[in-house]
Amino acid sequence: MHFAFAFAFAALPFLTAASPLVETVPRAEQIIPITKRALHRRTDGTVNATLIQDNIDRSVAKIRRGFEIYERNTGSVHPLASSLRHSKRATGSDPLTDDDAQLWYGTISVGTPAEEFTVDFDTGSSDLFLPGPDCSQNCEGHKTYQPRSSSTSKSLGKSYSLSYGDGSSVSGTQYQDTVSIAGLTATKQTLGSSSVYSDGFASDQFPPDGLLGMAFESISDYQAKPFFQSLIAQNKVIQPVFGFKFAQSGSELYLGGTNSDLYSGSFTWVPVTEAAYWQVELGGLAVNGKSALRSTAAIIDTGTTQIVGDPNTVKHIYSQIPGSKSAPEYGDGIYTVPCDFNTPISLTFGGRTFQVDPSTFNIGEVSSGTCIGGIGSDADISDEFWIIGDVFLTNVYTAFDVGNHRVGFAALA
Incomplete structure (x- = not known):
């Protein structure tokens, strides 16, 4: 709107x-x-x-x-x-x-x-x-x-x-x-x-x-x-x-503009590749500094809670997170992590790396010491596009530029 x-x-x-x-x-x-x-x-x-x-x-x-x-x-x-x-x-x-x-x-x-x-x-x-x-x-x-x-x-x-x-x-x-x-x-x-x-x-x-x-x-x-x-x-x-x-x-x-009190520095702008969804290019995802996802299309969606990707890549990502487990008892594509999770995870847009704070990656506790992880998978999703939801968006200030068909990310103030 x-x-x-x-x-x-x-x-x-x-x-x-x-x-x-x-x-x-x-x-x-x-x-x-x-x-x-x-x-x-x-x-x-x-x-x-x-x-x-x-x-x-x-x-x-x-x-x-x-x-x-x-x-x-x-x-x-x-x-x-x-x-x-x-x-x-x-x-x-x-x-x-x-x-x-x-x-x-x-x-x-x-x-x-x-x-x-x-x-x-x-x-x-x-x-x-x-x-x-x-x-x-x-x-x-x-x-x-x-x-x-x-x-x-x-x-x-x-x-x-x-x-x-x-x-x-x-x-x-x-x-x-x-x-x-x-x-x-x-x-x-x-x-x-x-x-x-x-x-x-x-x-x-x-x-x-x-x-x-x-x-x-x-x-x-x-x-x-x-x-x-x-x-x-x-x-x-x-x-x-x-x-x-x-x-x-x-x-x-x-x-109609942006609130400069809520972010610091400049925006990193990423062009919208197809003006339907807010679809941009995700440069990659890294776990503990190691690449776990190549460049792929990404839909920026405020209506999605997690980051959602294809099953094979998500499985690979969690294999690099100590203590993580597939948790089909909670649903297909759901993984758990230790509640004291602190493995560095980052996403790259426009050549700039943005960190995901462990507190936002941790969706919440399901049992003593066990929490739901912030990345989920869906069998219908391929590795050609991912959905980027609140688990990432709570770490940045996000601008949606309708006139220039681009999305901008800036550090929170």
Whole structure:
């Protein structure tokens, strides 16, 4: 999504190039804090590994769906589509609970007069949806969008169904309406008014009311501009950039520029190789200074908890981590590490190496002294692309430059 003015969204700082952005409004008006909800932890503090597995499954299913939408919208096969395998895997989990593992959400307003809603901000999808007035399945506890109460709403007479790989879906009717975040307003923004939420979107699993996608229009199921691109097209933002900072506290999304208080030094920029997802080139991954992954494509996805790769490479990586073990009892592609894990792990982008702090690589404890590792695998993923989620993103300030089709990483302040 794209915002007018230098604007920060809750819980995610706004990214900028190495040169500082010009700010024209007070910073307090540019930043909206966002909240993290880590639902993969039980009340006793241990990790619900099933939800970690679900997060992997759902992330891969989301990528697959985006490839299909890309082909429908552009008439061309996505360059990475052939590298995504089609395997059948038994699971009792609803893939939509994947987003429940870790959500970053904040507040938007919709309609005239404006009504506030909470949404999950997801760089791995492109559409905005909310529960609608006719939603009768899993919408209790969510605030519903009432298009008839908004003087600026307009039904587009089109339905939508966003599926997540196992038959689970969100479906409803497309509308246009006014959508705002912290004073940044897009008019005639396409959004979904949902009549059905799958079980994974029930309020005890998915606290926000809806979801707001921040990837590119080519994977929009609505075939419409995502929110942030609408802000750019309507000249509502100073710069076509948004930034994220993920942390236990002080997280924010910054729209229209970057928050220089939250990072130090300059950004390392990596070009987007295909404007669908935020897809860039990962230069490599090293364990204890030794290369464990060659250069490959990478999708930067705020909706994914772990770093997700192909089974063979992930197995090789863990073979270099003392005390690590494959843990199929917790799910396919899940590994454990000692909770006092301190093996250096780094990722390289644009020729610059970024360290992954052991505290962020450690997802959490599953039994005494045993914790879930921050890299997982999926049988459908090949070594031609990986998914880079929060385990890495919590170590850097990340800028998403829509205008120049590039992603920037900087050291946290």
